Amino acid sequence: MPSRTVALLGATGTLGSNLLTQLAAAHAAGKLRLVVLHRASSDTSSVPAGVEKRVLDPAAASEADVHAALKGVEVLVVSTPGTAAGEPFLRALASLTPALTAYIPSWFTANWTAEEEVDPAKQYIVSKAALRRKAEDLGLPVTTIRNGLFEDSFFGGFGVNAVDNKLTLYGDALSAKFSFSSLPYIGAAVAQIVTLPKLESKYTVVEAEFTGAQLAAALEKKHGKAPTVSKFTDEDVAAAVAKGPGPGLGAGWRTHWGKGHWTSPNRFDPEGVAPRTVEQGIELAIEQNLGAGAAW
Structure with missing residues (x-):
C-alpha cells in the first residue's frame, strides 16, 4: 500500500499536466496515492483511471469545502498559475486536522534574493513571495521547489x-x-521529493x-x-x-x-532521469x- 496521500491542485495547465504525468506514474507504481483537485468546470479527461478526483475551487471554497477536499491528504502540491490560491485558502489549510505534513505552493521559480522579492518591478514575484511568507506565518509546513527558467x-x-x-x-x-529546466524534469523531481520521509523547506531542481x-x-x-x-x-x-x-x-x-x-541551495537531482x-x-x-x- 502507498505510504502517503498526495493531492495535486492544478493538473491541467502547462506545468500541472507535467506534474500529473509524473505523479500518476508514481501512483501506478504504488509509491504514493494521488488525488487530483480540480474546479467543477475543468476538463479532467487527462486524469488516468484509478486516480481519485475531488472538486475544489481555491478562490471560492469555504473552510469546510477545503477541509472536505483535503480529507486524508498529507502532502498538497499546487501548480495553479499566479496567486489563485490566496490568503483565505491558506487559512483554511492551516486549520486542517490532522495537519498537512508538507505544502508545496506554486513557486517553481528561482531563488530570488530578498531584494528581488520586494522589487515593485517584479510584481509577479512580489505576489508569489508574499503568499509564501503568509503560508509560513500561518504555520504551514511549506516546501518550495526552486528551478531554472x-x-x-x-x-x-x-x-x-x-x-x-x-x-x-x-x-x-x-x-x-x-x-533552464524542462517541465518533465521538474515533474520527475517533484514526484520523488513528495515521497521523501521528511520534506525540507526548499529544494532547487537544476x-x-x-x-x-x-x-x-x-x-x-x-x-x-x-x-x-x-x-x-x-x-x-x-x-x-x-x-x-x-x-x-x-x-x-x-x-x-x-x-x-x-544559486542552487539544497539541490535535488531526480534519480534515474x-x-x-x-x-x-x-x-x-x-x-x-x-x-x-x-x-x-
Missing part, C-alpha cells in the same frame, strides 16, 4: 535566439551561471547549468561561427517593465542572471523555431 521560455524570447545565433545579455551574464560564455560556445559549435552578442541595458529593463507583468518578469530573470544571483543539456536545448529550439525575432 522553463526551457521553452529560455529559448523562446529571453534574449537567446538559437535560430539566428544571437544573444542579448544583461550585465555579467557571460561569466555568471544560469539554468537541469542544465551554464554561463553565458558556455552557451555562446555551444551556439558557435552548432552554427560554425560565434554568436552575435549584444547588451540588454537598464533602459531595456525599464521598457520591459513598462509593458506589463509578463515582460517585467522576463526582464527580472535576465537581471537575476546578469547580476550573478543564480538524464538531465537535458544546453546542446539539446539549442537543437530543439532550432527545430521548433523558438525565439526567432522574439524578445521579452
Whole structure:
C-alpha cells in the first residue's frame, strides 16, 4: 500500500499536466496515492483511471469545502498559475486536522534574493513571495521547489535566439551561471521529493547549468561561427517593465542572471532521469523555431 496521500491542485495547465504525468506514474507504481483537485468546470479527461478526483475551487471554497477536499491528504502540491490560491485558502489549510505534513505552493521559480522579492518591478514575484511568507506565518509546513527558467521560455524570447545565433545579455551574464529546466524534469523531481520521509523547506531542481560564455560556445559549435552578442541595458529593463507583468518578469530573470544571483541551495537531482543539456536545448529550439525575432 502507498505510504502517503498526495493531492495535486492544478493538473491541467502547462506545468500541472507535467506534474500529473509524473505523479500518476508514481501512483501506478504504488509509491504514493494521488488525488487530483480540480474546479467543477475543468476538463479532467487527462486524469488516468484509478486516480481519485475531488472538486475544489481555491478562490471560492469555504473552510469546510477545503477541509472536505483535503480529507486524508498529507502532502498538497499546487501548480495553479499566479496567486489563485490566496490568503483565505491558506487559512483554511492551516486549520486542517490532522495537519498537512508538507505544502508545496506554486513557486517553481528561482531563488530570488530578498531584494528581488520586494522589487515593485517584479510584481509577479512580489505576489508569489508574499503568499509564501503568509503560508509560513500561518504555520504551514511549506516546501518550495526552486528551478531554472522553463526551457521553452529560455529559448523562446529571453534574449537567446538559437535560430539566428544571437544573444542579448544583461550585465555579467557571460561569466555568471544560469539554468533552464524542462517541465518533465521538474515533474520527475517533484514526484520523488513528495515521497521523501521528511520534506525540507526548499529544494532547487537544476537541469542544465551554464554561463553565458558556455552557451555562446555551444551556439558557435552548432552554427560554425560565434554568436552575435549584444547588451540588454537598464533602459531595456525599464521598457520591459513598462509593458506589463509578463515582460517585467522576463526582464527580472535576465537581471537575476546578469547580476550573478543564480544559486542552487539544497539541490535535488531526480534519480534515474538524464538531465537535458544546453546542446539539446539549442537543437530543439532550432527545430521548433523558438525565439526567432522574439524578445521579452
